[in-house]
Amino acid sequence: MIFISYARSDRQIADRLVADLRRAGRDCWLDSSEITGGEVWEAAIAEGIERAYAVVTLVSAAANASKWVRVECLLAQRRGKPIVPLLAEDCELPLRMLDLQPISIRGADFAVGVQRLLRSLPVPLPATAPSAAAASQRDAELAYLRRLQLGELVHTELYTPMAGVARVLTPAAAATSLPAVVMRPELRLLRHRFGGTAEACSEPRAYEDIAQAFGQVRRAVLLGEPGAGKTTTLWKLAHDALEAALADAAAPIPLLVSLGKWTGTEEGLPAFLEHQLGELGAHLASLLASRRALLLFDGLNEMPVTERAAKAAEIKAFLLEHRALAAMVSCRELDYTGALSLDLDTVSIRPLDPPRIFEFVTGYLTYALEPAVRAAAGRQRGEDLFWRLAGGDDVRQAWLTWQAAGASLSLFWSATEVPRANPDIYSRTTGAMDRTWRQAVHDPRSLMRLAGNPYLLYMLTCVYLDSGDVPQNRAVLFDRFVEVLLLRERLADEPEAAVEPLRLTTEGERLLAALEGLAWHMQSRRGIAAAAGDDARGDAATAVDRSEAAGWLDGGLLHRAAAASLLAVGEHEVRFSHQLLQEYFTARGMRTRLASGTWHAGELWPAARWWERSGWEEAAVLLAGLHGDDCTPVVEWLLQAQPEVAAQCIAGSGFAALAAGLAAAARQPQTGSRARSACGRRSRVGPTQPRRPAARRPAWRRRAFRCGAQTPGAGHRLG
Incomplete structure (x- = not known):
């Protein structure tokens, strides 16, 4: 069959194309889901591309801006599928398709273009009936890995390495090590004797390469602040294992699961893992027994608050039982204490340093531009954003003087004083430059502190790309980021004057109110349960059933929220696309309640x-x-x-x-x-x-x- 990749706004022309292809005897796969994203959608896309003998992608301005169209094309390239671009409107081909010959179906070209497409398509393979072997373990592994491959593309696009601190509690034993990945993080290793305290016995050791660090720290808890990139790091750890497992039937299978979905009080960890792995779940015991599993558990802190102690104890026992397997469990750093402690080594992700921030913003803004202006303008815009974050043009001029004297960008941001030798910066700069440099490097309110968080840096970059400017505090950043998403989905209109607030549509107002209500409901469940310390069953901190979410969002609003990347919608559950977004909408609800004058903070902190x-x-x-x-x-x-x-x-x-x-x-x-x-x-x-x-x-x-x-x-x- 033919896989049709298109942007939602091009649905009418996609339907017309599919009708003509089917009349010509060609079977087509067209995603008809109203809600993009989420694991169910990803599984359907992965299966559709795997079954296709060709991928036809509609090229338009909307498609060029669509993350999902981009991901579908990247997966098709990885799976070796022929790709045929169809020009649906007058626009440039994206960079990933520059070596392909497009076919125009614009206006009067449509009928002729479809005939050209039919002549260029490969001959479809004859359909074969599924055999009894289709249920074999290897077939289940391959189906799972192909779905995981799409998820890896979704979560790791334009990934920038992050620094980290590794704290090793036990001596490394010889066993399966985590695979090498394309990353350059700095990791500081802290060793200490078994049974001692980490603070008393550890010694630091720094790493610049995550493959080296995880080669030694093969079983650990990955710690980081909200938005630090814990989930993305786990996906990157799965990357090479995924590629190796697709090529080698004896290679370990990366088992990446979200612990926030483990909400059942009666469901044990093995049963939960089997359910999350789909058809591969039937072979979990075999994978564990043959030591062919790489355990990647995401979101230890996202388990139901009132069940954390019991579930953490079960995870701890499971990891102890399968101690020969490499394992990584992610958790918010401040939550990793008490009952959540797994007595494992820890790896703490450090904030992005200025060179990594520069790498991200130039790479992202270059990627976002049209190919014709990409090379020069992308770096220029990246540099403009970077120096806005750093403090402005005066800081940039100070850097240019340092650079001319032989300093690196890393030295500019890490030096404690202006160097007088190797290289001599002091003789080149003025007193005003030195004061500017000290203020930029040591100011705790600098936007560079904010940009050190990968998720917030992504938000800053999106806002800059939309408006050419950056906000000065985190809450305003969330406001602006949500505005960008609402404008993109036509749920708001640009104000006539820059000083005026965004004009929300009626549906946009309904959506924001619904998201505030949903966030408050979810936060209250986790927060009140945590504050009360009771043993009643609580839902996961970051997920609710779709039926429960329907109390705030009807089908139309749910679709809008998912399309705006504010919610991730699965087959049975709904969650905010990032936990920080949930907390932002919770803060909006707190603002409303605080304005009433009758709300006491003791309700949240007894x-x-x-x-x-x-x-x-x-x-x-x-x-x-x-x-x-x-x-x-x-x-x-x-x-x-x-x-x-x-x-x-x-x-x-x-x-x-x-x-x-x-x-x-x-x-x-x-x-x-x-x-x-x-x-x-x-x-x-x-x-x-x-x-x-x-x-x-x-x-x-x-x-x-x-x-x-x-x-x-x-x-x-x-x-």
Whole structure:
């Protein structure tokens, strides 16, 4: 059959093409799903391309901008399928098709173009009835791997390597190692003796290549902040194993599953894995027994809150039983404590450094441009965005002086002082340049801090591509990113003046309200369960059944949300496309409730356990950003129940403003003794004063009180 790849806006011409091809006796595969994305859709696309003897792709401006059309073409190329581009309108061929001969079907060319297409298509293979061997383990492996191949393309497009810190708890044993992948992360290895404490016994070791690090750290928990790239890293780890397993029937099979989908209280881990693997699940025991499984478990922190302890214990026992297998489990760094600890080595992803940020923005913006202007203009736009993030043209001019003196971009961002030798920068720069450099490199509010997070950098790049500018704080970034998606889906109109807000359509307003409601429902389930500490069954932190989501989104809104890449819709469940998006929409709901004046923070952080993470922390920080230059209402609200998160919200305003604000808050009579104590500690500690570590305080609480904690770009006021 012929696989037809097209953008949703070209559906009418796609239907006309399929009708003509079928009249000519050619069977066609046309995706008729109303909701793109998600595992069910990916499985259908992978199967359709695998069965096709040719792939016909409609080329239009919409198709050139479509991620899904691009992914379908890339998968067809990987599977060695002939690709025939049809020009549906006057536009350039995308870069991936420049070596192909297009056929025009524009306007009056349609009938002639279809005849040319029929003559150029290969002869279809005769249909064969499925044999009994179709249910063999190898056939099941191949079907699973081909689906995984499409998922890998979806999750790792334009992947930029990330740095990391590896913490090894046990000596490495000889067993299956993780495959090499195309990455250049820096990993710092910390070894210590079995039974000791990591802090007391570990020694750091740095790696620039993830293949080297994971060759030694073969069983680990992958830790990172929200948006750090944990899921993408797991997909990249699966990449080479996937290619090897397709070519070699004896090679290990990467078993990549999302733990956030493990919501059943009665479903054990083996049964859950079998269900997630589809037809390959029937052969799970065989893969484990023959040591042909590479275990990649994503989202340890996304399991149902009230079931985490039991499920984490089951994962721990499963990994111990299959200790000969390489395994990686991802988790948010601040959540990896207590019951979630698996007693494994840890690998912490570090933020992208400036050279990697530069690599990403130039690569992404180059890829986004039309081929005719790509080479020069892409790098030019990438450099423009990079130096906007870095601080502007003055910083760029300082860099050019450093560069002329022989410095690398890495040295420019890592030097502690202006070098006087090897190379001599000091003699080339002015005092003003040196001050500009120090401000850019050491400013905790710099957008470079924000850009170090891969997901937020992707958002910054999308917003820049749309508007030519970048916002200055994280919450505004989410606002602008969502606006870009709504404009793309025609759920909003551009305002007549730049200072006016975006004009949402009626459906756009309904969608945002529905997403706020859904996010609040999901966050309340995880957060209230965590705060209450009860044993009642709770749903996964980041997923709900489709029937449950229907309480907020009807079929039309669900389709719109998926098309805008705000939700990922599976066969049975709905989740936000990224957990940070869920927390952003939760923050919008918090803003509405805070405005009522009757909502108390103690509902989220009960006094008896106010210092424990309840799941609302990230949303609270975003809430502060939604208040622009004055987060006073948020901080005053938080001080009554969670002073440490209050401190985190205002830290980005700089130490002077922070100290003054906290001191003023501490003097207010309504401020409780616990909050006054926290304010006093915070206001007495200057950024240059060494501080004694807080004894027995969890790592996340120490971080919340650290001067310069990142709420990038937000200028806040108190008092």
